[in-house]
Amino acid sequence: MIKKFFDWLKQPLGLIAVGIVFLAVFSAAAYGIYTTQQAPEQPVPGFPHKTHISFGIQCLYCHPGASKGPAAGLPSQAKCWACHNQIVKTRDSALLAPLKDAVLSGQSLEWVPVAIVPDFVQFNHRAHIAAGRNCEECHGDMTQQLVAQNPQVMNMGWCLNCHVEAAGEDQAKLVKLADCGTCHY
Ligand code: HEC
Ligand code: HEC
Ligand code: HEC
Ligand code: HEC
Ligand code: HEC
Structure with missing residues (x-):
């Protein structure tokens, strides 16, 4: 070969x-x-992948584009808020303050990309997911990550x-x- x-x-x-x-x-x-x-500074500094995944929330629930097209996409604050305005226990957590401010002011959270290739490269998630590749193969073990980092x-x-x-x-x-x-x- x-x-x-x-x-x-x-x-x-x-x-x-x-x-x-x-x-x-x-x-x-x-x-x-x-x-x-390196992990960049994010608008919600402590957004924990680890915590969300441990509650059984699927990658594709927050990144649905990965099985449908080129980009995986990031969840909107409306999607975050649909859960978080219900979760009384952490509703007033300092970690959630930036999310709450964004929702109240109508400004969107500007996440800093971590996994990225230059514009002249045509990457397509769908082809890879369709071929049976796991997120983990390219993005590492997100169940252990707090702020997302690129493993390679x-x-x-x-x-x-x-x-x-x-x-x-x-x-x-x-x-x-x-x-x-x-x-x-
Ligand atoms: C499907 C429901 C769901 C969605 C969607 C969701 N979360 Fe969460 N989030 C949770 C749960 C459950 C916890 C853990 C709460 C607990 O420990 O009681 C959590 C915890 C957190 C924490 C940690 C809070 C603390 O004090 O430890 C932050 C920050 C957070 N979420 C931000 C976000 C952001 C930002 C989004 C959108 C990008 C989001 N979440 C989307 C369910 C959700
Ligand atoms: C509750 C929603 C939620 C779940 C569930 C979730 N993510 Fe994320 N993910 C986010 C948010 C919000 C960001 C942007 C913040 C950051 O980069 O830390 C992100 C960022 C990422 C990034 C970096 C993206 C970039 O901008 O370069 C990767 C890769 C990623 N997620 C993969 C995964 C994988 C794989 C899973 C499942 C094991 C998963 N995510 C589950 C919300 C989620
Ligand atoms: C074959 C490798 C590979 C696999 C498998 C893969 N990704 Fe990616 N992912 C990438 C690359 C490369 C980028 C950068 C793409 C770009 O900049 O256009 C990326 C970017 C991302 C991003 C950044 C935002 C966006 O819209 O693209 C997220 C979120 C993400 N991937 C989530 C996932 C999830 C969730 C899975 C599993 C369902 C997954 N990826 C599977 C290679 C992969
Ligand atoms: C499987 C996907 C893939 C194939 C096939 C591919 N490339 Fe690339 N190419 C990339 C990626 C990803 C980058 C971005 C590199 C980086 O950021 O480090 C790149 C970058 C480049 C660059 C810019 C280098 C730079 O320093 O910025 C050139 C020139 C290039 N490729 C030429 C080619 C040529 C010629 C071929 C055919 C022999 C080819 N590529 C085949 C994925 C590919
Ligand atoms: C972990 C393995 C893996 C990595 C890393 C990977 N790919 Fe792929 N890629 C595949 C597989 C498997 C297929 C599907 C092959 C098939 O058709 O069976 C594929 C298919 C593709 C296709 C679609 C080809 C078609 O059928 O039209 C493109 C475009 C592509 N990859 C680009 C990239 C780029 C750009 C990168 C790097 C940024 C990358 N891939 C990294 C495994 C990978």
């Missing part, structure tokens, strides 16, 4: 591609490590590694999944 991939790469077009790919991967790596591997650098090498592995012996699939036009168009 790996050999076939290298045979493909040895074609003239493949060689050019290899050059570009190496430049791409290396130049982007340093920047990627810097930007992705989401660069081209990362995408391609998994695509080569996913294609296995299937040559047609490999060509498709490693084709520049699959992710850049």
Whole structure:
């Protein structure tokens, strides 16, 4: 399988591609490590994934786009409030003050993205969920996270590694999944 991939790469077009790919991967790596591997300050500083997931709330309840299209999406404050104006126990929690303020003032919470690829990359959640991939494979174990962090650098090498592995012996699939036009168009 790996050999076939290298045979493909040895074609003239493949060689050019290899050059570009190496430049791409290396130049982007340093920047990627810097930007992705730290938890940013969020509008609700203590939004705990851990707590919500432990109450049995599904990922797709808050991120329904992941099974339907390119973007997973983030929940609106109306969705948060539908639960939180009912939960008396934490209604006056200091951690919820920013949510309450946003709801009362009608201003939306501006979450800072954590998992992100540049605009010229076409990532699509649906294709991956349809292929049976778990959120965890790419986003790490969110049941242990408070403020969301990115477990890995989401660069081209990362995408391609998994695509080569996913294609296995299937040559047609490999060509498709490693084709520049699959992710850049
Ligand atoms: C499906 C119901 C549900 C939704 C939707 C929901 N939450 Fe929660 N949230 C909970 C539950 C249950 C707890 C734990 C409450 C407890 O410990 O009594 C919690 C806890 C919290 C806490 C911790 C409070 C504390 O004092 O420890 C914060 C902060 C919070 N939620 C923010 C949010 C935000 C922001 C949203 C929207 C993005 C949201 N929640 C959406 C049910 C929900
Ligand atoms: C109660 C709603 C809720 C549930 C349930 C939930 N999330 Fe989230 N998720 C959020 C909110 C709000 C944010 C934005 C705040 C942040 O980044 O911490 C977020 C952010 C994220 C991010 C980072 C997104 C970005 O902007 O880059 C990932 C990845 C993620 N969630 C994955 C998951 C996975 C996987 C699960 C299930 C194991 C899950 N979430 C369950 C509400 C939820
Ligand atoms: C094959 C890897 C992969 C899988 C599987 C995956 N994601 Fe993602 N996710 C990404 C990448 C890459 C991004 C950045 C996308 C971008 O910037 O366009 C992302 C972004 C996100 C975001 C940020 C906001 C948005 O709208 O995209 C959330 C939330 C998220 N993923 C949740 C999930 C959930 C929930 C699941 C499981 C149902 C999941 N992801 C499965 C790779 C993955
Ligand atoms: C953990 C493994 C994994 C990672 C990481 C991954 N992918 Fe994928 N990707 C897959 C699988 C599996 C498929 C579906 C292959 C099939 O059709 O059976 C897929 C399919 C796709 C498709 C759809 C191809 C089509 O059928 O049209 C695109 C586009 C794509 N991936 C882009 C990306 C990008 C961009 C990244 C990195 C940001 C990425 N993928 C990271 C496993 C992965
Ligand atoms: C599976 C998806 C995928 C495929 C296939 C793919 N790329 Fe990329 N490419 C990416 C991602 C993701 C990035 C963003 C890298 C980052 O931020 O570190 C990227 C970045 C780039 C960049 C910009 C580098 C930079 O430093 O910003 C170039 C140029 C590029 N790719 C060229 C190509 C060429 C040529 C091919 C075909 C041989 C190709 N890509 C195939 C996912 C892909």
